[in-house]
Amino acid sequence: MIEIEPVYTTEAIATGAGRNGHVQTADGRLSFDLAIPQEMGGSGEGANxxxxxxxxxxxxxxxxxxxxxxxxxxxxxxxxxxxxxxxxxxxxxxxxxxxxxxxxxxxxxxxxxxxxxxxxxxxxxxxxxxxxxxxxxxxxxx
The missing domain is CATH 3.30.300.20 (K homology (KH) domain)
Structure with missing residues (x-):
């Protein structure tokens, strides 16, 4: 296992129904609705x-x-x-x-x-x- 001395740490939080939910970084700079890709049986109407x-x-x-x-x-x-x-x-x-x-x-x-x-x-x-x-x-x- 590689050990590091962190110089930056970020956090993202997933809510909702996992792959059909929402993800957002703690600082709010990234915020995406998620959707299962059509190839996997989902709507494909969001990021994954x-x-x-x-x-x-x-x-x-x-x-x-x-x-x-x-x-x-x-x-x-x-x-x-x-x-x-x-x-x-x-x-x-x-x-x-x-x-x-x-x-x-x-x-x-x-x-x-x-x-x-x-x-x-x-x-x-x-x-x-x-x-x-x-x-x-x-x-x-x-």
Missing amino acids: PEQLFAAGYAACFHSALQMVARHAHKDLGDSSVGAQVSIGKAGEGFGLAVTLEVVIPDLPHDEAQQLANQAHQVCPYSNATRGNIRVDVVVVDD
Whole structure:
């Protein structure tokens, strides 16, 4: 287990009927009605936990990528990170899988993949999921 010295802590509160309820951060900056996706038999008329996880992971991984690029003296240019989060049956319950799609238009594919692999070692979300769920890091050529 990784031990940390917290520099920031936030809180989100879920109310209502879980995936068909509401989530809000304690400071009120984020506030979402939730709905089960249509693919899972719901209305799809609200956000869902997988979307929120994808957004957080994409942003966090992009920050990690920028950090490792700075240390390597590489310019990421107009880079981006997309996170595809899947939920599906896993044994008796459900599990998640993630594909991170990294785009670094101005670097050769091999250099971009090397930076993405390094970011995967330092990203807090990657560290939290490592060994728990499948996470694929893929560099997509622009």
